[in-house]
Amino acid sequence: MPLTERPDRMDKKPTIEPKGRQQPRVKIEDVARKANVSPATVSRVLNHPEIVRPELRDKVMRHITDLSYTRDSAARALKSGRMRTIGVIVPTLALGIFAEGVEALQNRLSESGYTLFIANSQYDQRRELQELQSLIERGIDGIVLVGGSHGRELRALIEQAGVPVITTYVSKAVGGIPAIGIDNERATREMTEYLLRLGHVRFGAIANVVAASNDRSRARLEGIQRALSDAGLPLRPTQIIKADYSLAQGRSALRQLLTDHPDTTAVICTTDTLAIGAMAEARKIGVAVPATLSITGFDDVELAAQMDPPLTTVSVPAAEIGRGAADYLINAIAGSPLPRSVLLPYRLVMRSSTGPPRSSERPPRRRRSPG
Amino acid sequence: MPLTERPDRMDKKPTIEPKGRQQPRVKIEDVARKANVSPATVSRVLNHPEIVRPELRDKVMRHITDLSYTRDSAARALKSGRMRTIGVIVPTLALGIFAEGVEALQNRLSESGYTLFIANSQYDQRRELQELQSLIERGIDGIVLVGGSHGRELRALIEQAGVPVITTYVSKAVGGIPAIGIDNERATREMTEYLLRLGHVRFGAIANVVAASNDRSRARLEGIQRALSDAGLPLRPTQIIKADYSLAQGRSALRQLLTDHPDTTAVICTTDTLAIGAMAEARKIGVAVPATLSITGFDDVELAAQMDPPLTTVSVPAAEIGRGAADYLINAIAGSPLPRSVLLPYRLVMRSSTGPPRSSERPPRRRRSPG
DNA sequence: TTGTAGGCGTTATCAT
């Protein structure tokens, strides 16, 4: 009789049952009894089928399915000391780039019999620490983090728990935590150099660096600054607008930038979301992209290619990062030797939101001088 | 000595350790010995502090923190039969609406000491079943699903496991599974009626109904069809374009729709992503929105309000759905009496992607007749 | 108020 059929079932007592399962779970012993074998044999059928006589194995198997027995993972974990469980803490799932990475991570883990605990920190290091504590108490066998900005406490906690860890979306190991991801700083440096080659000299940057823990965007901003300094065009503070990760802030950031520096010809954003906001605002205030203003993003979200004009951006291999993190941890748990960190390639995707400045004081360096 | 410092530690044996934790975990017995009390007392300090003499309690507490003891959740779960763990299976995290719901779900669960297992089905019922199986083996105390299209097998599995379930983003219980969400059909019916009142008579629909399990979009499509039938303007098959959930398909769908029915004045999409794709395509082929063509979406994603023109859509309370699902399961686990289903309000958000048709054969019914 | 002891379900060791 389906439990879910009637709100009030009147079989046993009407009092609430605050804990435990209702139907006593079928266990190995039940299967063993039905099959007239010992519990040990059932266990062997489950874990080492090859050492059980085929006919017996089949018989046991039949009873297993008959009773639809499933093993109790708690008991298993208690015995083996391993939970076959991985935890991930992302800043937020609202950013498609993290959602994509988590999805890939889960898919790969699932293939290997692992299950994924998820938590989010809202870019708050204290919350991240709490969530980690909870995950470690849960007995996770490995942990995936994002970025390299983590407190000493967090590292101590991980170390003490002896849990393999990897951090993602960045490429440099920090505090002994290996990383898998891209070189954010280099990517924006290249992007900036591309714009310099196009002839731009008046730049602006919109960076989501308000969260202390966002070292990805910080590195991206540094890449921009370094490229411009190297070109003798260092960014002044008013040319850098700090924002969070929302689209609306991309809009207001562009407005502010153009108020302070109306003659800006190129805006580099550390996130597609910000760039898309900036493009929306540019359209609204009648600034032509890319004729009057070039805009670049970072992440290459689905929408980037569909914008009008399509957004020039940096493609981040989020799915590959997720898969790589899964592989790393699975190997680490198995005790395999591991690379310290994995540097993944990004891709500069040149679309139509960028072009040469309308009137370049310092024309692009080409063979033929401009007519 | 940090484990992570050197790849090769030479303290014990150089062979790999395929299983188990390295450092033997500190357990209740260790604390008990240090504190000169029985293991039972330590356990009581942990679980029922009020029944332990304060001074003794404090002493034990000190040793607990000193040894930084954490309880073994596997053993705990084995004893109590409860894991304090909830599972969720979404079609994909790539859709912001699901990511948002999962995030809210996790936040609420975390407040109550629960941890969230996440899995994704890719809109595939077989995969959903597999993931569910794995979650149930993990001993989850509750499960969150999306939508009402689930196979008999899945329902049987849940019932047999005796695990509380709730399905989300829909409002009607199916097969005994309670739901929390909105009335999708009613929402698009209202949206369609709104367009009818504006004077539209030539409609098109773009619906992501290729996945068999997507009953949300199916209901939304039915809402459109019903409203139009009621108005004596039933949709012909060629006026309905079926798509998946990608932005690119929104583009191609609009192209196809306008090829077959160039005189269409209103397009209703079952997803913002599709609507945004349709708007992008409209702009590209020079169709003015809303002057020539009205477009509506569904979900109210962040970008919807930022489009040019801002997108008329239906706002789905994803965060509220996530929180509500968490509350429902927490109560269900505690044995509290529960409502069968929860109907949440949606909100029609009228923005500027909709307007009256340019030349309405059948003018809007107003007091003053059109000039 | 605190201690003793048994068992939760599984699996590995040892014996047959």
Add this chain to the structure above:
DNA sequence: ATGATAACGCCTACAA
């Protein structure tokens, strides 16, 4: 090849 048994760490009757 299969069976008996002990132990994983914790919790809770029950005893003191």
